[in-house]
Amino acid sequence: MENASAANRAAFDRAGLKQGGPSHSGPPETAAKILGRNWAAPLAVGPLAGLVRPEALPAVLGAAGRAGLPAVVSALTPVPGPAVPETPLWLRTYAFQDDGTARRTAAGAEDAGYTALVLALGPQDGAAPAPAAGTGLPGLRDRADWADLERLRAASGLPLLVAGVRTAADAVRAVDAGADGLVTDRLEALPVVAAATTGGRPVLLEGGVRRGADVLTALASGADAVLLGRPVLDALLSGGEAGVAAALTGLAGELAAAMAFTGTPTVTEARPSVLRTAPRPVTVTPPPTAAPASPDRPLRRADLHASVSDPVLDTMNFLNEITHRYPDAISFAPGRPYDGFFETERIFTYVRGYLDHLAAQGRTPQDIRTAMYQYGPTAGQIREIVADSLRVDEDIDVPPESIVITVGAQEAMLLVLRALCAGPGDVLLAASPCYVGITGAAKLLDVPVTAVEERADGFHSADLEAAILREHARGRRPRAFYVIPDHSNPSGATLDEATRRELLALAERYGILLIEDSPYRRVSPGTPLPTLKSLDTSRSVVHLGSFAKTVFPGARVGFAVADQRVVDDEGRTGLLAAELVKIKSMVTVNTSSLSQAAVAGALLAADGRISALNADAAAYYGDAMRTTLRALDARIPAGRREALGVRWNEPAGGFFLSVHVPFRADEAALTRSAQDFGVIWTPMRYFYPQGGGQHALRLSTSYLTTAEIEEGTARLARFIEAQSREE
Template sequence: MTAEMTLTEAAGNTGDGRADLRLKELHASLSDPGLDSMNFLNEITFRYPEAISFAPGRPYDGFFEVEQIFAGVRAYIDHLAASGRTTAQVKSELFQYGPAAGQIREVIADWLRKDERIDVPAASIVVTVGCQEAMVLALRALVRGPQDSVLVSSPCYVGITGAARLLDIEPVAVPERKDGFHAEDLARAVRAERARGRTPRAFYVVPDHTNPSGTTMTLEARQELLELAGRLDVLILEDSPYRLVSPGSRLPTLKALDTSRRVVHLGSFSKTLFPGARVGFAIADQTVETGDPGRTGLLADELAKIKSMITVNTSPLSQAAVAGMLLAAGGRASELNTETSAYYGDAMRHTLERLDAAFPAERRERLGLRWNRPSGGFFMAVTVPFLADNAALARSAERYGVLWTPMSYFYPDSGGERAIRLSISYLSHQEIAEGVDRLARFIEAEAAATS
C-alpha cells in the first residue's frame, strides 16, 4: 500500500471495479459527515506517523506499567476470598459471563461516595463497556421514537451525537457561549422543541473541562441547570471524565447536587485508571413504573435489559482489574491520580506558555487569533484566521508535521469552521514545545495565504 492510498481505498481495491454493496442501501448514519470526519483524522494520523499530534484525547503512556493489570486482578481475587467466596465462586466470577448489570457495583458505589460524594445504592449502577455504551443504553431507553428528542451542549463530544444518529435520533444543539453554559439557552431550546410537537427527554452536558472546548460550568450554572431540569421535566445526561485527572479543587458533580433524581451520570475509568480496560458505568437511580400495581423498578434495571442484548456483560477480567486498583487505593481513584493530574496541569500550562511566546498579544490581535485557558482537562480551543477544514489539516500534516482536530467536527449543526481543538494529554513537554512551534509556522503561513 502506498503512502498516498488511504485505508478505505486499500480495502476497496478489489480489482474488478465492482462494489458488493451500495452505501445508500446501508443505515443513513453511515453517510453522516461526523463519522467520515473521524475516519479522515485516523487516516491522516496513519499517513503521517512522524507528525506531532495534538489530536488524540488519550492518556499519557508514561503512567502505565503492565504489572498494574496483574496487581489489580490479584487484589480483586484477594478481596473475593476475604469476602468468603469459595475457589469455585472466584473462578466463576472471572471466567463466566456474569450479570449484565456488572459484578463490581458495590466497589464503584463505595468509590463514588468517597471521591465524588455521590451516595447511591449499588443497584442503581450498571457497569458498561466504556462510557460510550452507557450513552447508547441511556439514549435507547429514554427515546421512544421521532416524537422525542435529545438536546446536546454544542460544541460537544462526537460520541454522543454519533450514538444518537446510529439510533435514528437527531441531536438538537444548545449553543455554548464563550463563557460556557447558560440555562436560558436550554430553556429556549426546550420551548422550541415543544412548539414543534416533540418531547425533549434529556440534555447531554460535560460540566468539567469539556471536550472539545475545555470549559467548566460554574457552581451557579450547575444549580441553575438542576432547577431548570426539574421545572421543565427534562433529565440531564452528565458525562465528566476529566475531573480526577485535573489539578486543583473540584466543583461537585451535577449528580452530587441532584436531590430529585434528575441526573443520569455516565462515567468511565478510561482516564482515571486506563482506557484499555473499557470499563464505564451509568448511575440510573430514577424510579420506573413497571405496570404492575404498587411495583416500581429502577431505570438501571431497564438499561441492564438493553445491555444484555448488546454486549451481554462487561468483561469480568476488566472489571476485576479496575476493582482491584480501586480497592488497593482504599476506594479512592483520586489517590491514584495525584501525579497524573499534576502532569496534565503542567502540560496545559506549558502549551499556553508556548502559545503566548509564539504569538505575543499584539501579533494575536493583528491575526485575529485567540484561545481559551482551561484550568484542567485534556483540551483547549484556538480560533484561527482561516478555514480550519480537512484540507487545512492535510496541509498542516504534510508541510509542517503537526496534527490537530477541526472544531467543526464537534458541532451537531454548523459552527467551528475557523477553530481547532488541541489535546495536550498525550505529549511530553518537549513534544509540546516542538509541536507549538510547528503549529505557529502553519498558522502564520495559512494567515498569509488568506489575507
C-alpha cells in the same frame, strides 16, 4: 509540462516525511552550492517561457536576485532592457530549425550576462512552443538530439544543463555528450537519474513543487535543487514583485521547517530515509447499475442504515488516516491518557488484589474461578466497589443497584438513549460543541439531536431553557440534555457552580433528565466543583463515568448511575438502571470480568479514591495544559494574535483547549499542517452536530511530553502564520 507537473503533484501528495531528532545545534542550513555558485536555498526561478509576459520579467528577476536565487529565462522570451545585475541568469534554449541560430544564441549568452545554459530535449507533454513575437527567431523542432547538445557544448564554455531527462540511459548519454547537469520533470525518475549521474553534476527537478516539504522530498529523492514555475506565476499575479519575494521567502522557510522536522541539518544531507511514501491510490471500478444476480453481489450503501454515511464518521476516519499517513508529525489530536504512567506489572497486582478481596469476603475458590472465567451478571460484578468509590470521592450516595457497569462510557450512552427515546417526537438536547460519541450514538438510534450552543464566554442555562421551549412549540418532547460539566471535550470549558444549579432547576421544572458525562474530573489538578449528581435532589441526573482516563483505557470499563424510578402500568416501581440492564443483555451481554477485576483492584488499592490514585497524573496533565498555554503565548504573543485574529481559551485542567483561527480549519488545512509543518490537530467542526466551528481547531495536550509540546506549538505557530497569510 502540465502532465508531468500533475504527475509530480500526485507523487508529492502520496509522500510524507518522517520525524527525526535534532542532529545538531542551531537551525537547519538551507544554502546550496550549484555549479560552483552559492544559492540561499536549493531553488531556482523558472523556466519562465509561457508563464510570464516579457514586461513582467523584471519584477520576477528582481525578486529572485534579492532572494539570492538564479532565474531561468527562455530564449523564446526576450528580457526587456538590461538584466537585473544581482540575479544569476540561466538561458533555456531549444532545438531550433536553424542550427546556426542555436550556436549563435549559445555563443552570445555569456556576453548577455547569462551564467549557464539549459537545453530542453523536447517540449514534454505538448507541441513545440513558438518564439515570442519580435525575437526574430525561427521555429523549433519537436525534439533536440544529442548532436544539438554537442554543438552547444562546442559553441559555449558556460555550464550546460540538459532538461527533459527521464531515464538512466538518457542521463548517461547526456553526461557523455558534455552535460554539466541534468533536469528531470519526473519526481519518480529522480533516484535513477541521480544514480546514473557522475562527477558531482547537479540534478534538478522541475514541475509540481508547491511547498517546502515538496522541496525536501525532491532533495531526499536525489535532486540538488528544484525549479519553480507555477508558484512564481501565482505569486506574481496576486502580489507583483513583492508577492514573488514573499513566495520565495516562504518556500525557503517551509523548507527549513521540514528539515528541522526530519532532523536534516543541511540540504546536502537530505536522505531517502526521511521519506515515507503512502501507497498508490487504488482505482475501484463501480459495479454496473444492473448487476447480475450472484453470491458476491455488492450491497448498496443507500440500503444500509443512514448512520454509516454520516459525515462525522467519514471525517473521523480522515483524521485517523492523516495520523497514520504522517506518523512522525507531533499530534495534538488524540484525547487519550499519557501512557508513561502505565506499568504492565500493575495490571497483575490489581487483579490479584481483587481476587484477594473476594477471598476475604468468604468466596470459595470455585466462586472466584466462576467470577473470573464466566460471563458474570449483566449489571456488573463490581457495582458495590464503584458505589463506595463514588461515595468517598464524589459525594454521590446511591445504592449499588442503581449502577450498571458498561463497556466504556460509550455503551452507557447508547443504553441511556435507547431507554429514554421511545418515539419519533423524542429529542436529545446537547451542549455544542459536543463529544462525537453522543451524537454518533444518537445517529445509530435515529434519535434527533438539537444543539444548544455555547457562547464565547461559556454555556448559559437560559439557552437551554429557550431550546426546551422551542422543541415544545414544535410538538417534540425533549427527553434529556447531554453535557460534560468539567473540562469538556472538545472545548475544555467548565460550568461554574451557579450554572450547575440552574441546570438542575431547569431539569426539574421541565421534566427532562441531565446526562452528565464526567471523564476528566479526576485527571485535572485541584479540587473540582461538585458533580451535578452530587447536587441532585430530584433524581434528575443520569451520571456517566469511565475508568479509561483514570485507570487505563484498555480495560474498557465505564458505568451509568441511573437511580430514577420507573413505574409500570400496574403501579410497580423499579430503577432506570434495571431497564438499562435489559437492553445491555441484548447488546454486549456483560462487561469483561477480567477488565472489571483490574479496575476493581485499582479502586481497592486506593481505598476507592480515584483522586488519590490519579494525583500524579492530574498534576502531569495540569502541567501539560499550562505548558501548552505558555508556549502558545510565547509563539504567538498578544499583539500578533490580535493582528491575525487568533485566540484560544485557557482551561485549568482536562485534556483539551480550542483555538480560533482566521482561516478555514478544514481537511485541506489539516493535511498541509501535517505534511508541511509536521503538526496534527482536530478540526472543531467535527464536534458541531448542526454546523459550526469552521474557523477553530482542538488541541489535546494529554499525550505529549514537555519537549513535544514546545516543538509542536512552534510548528503550529508557523502553520497558523503561513495559513493566515494565504487567506
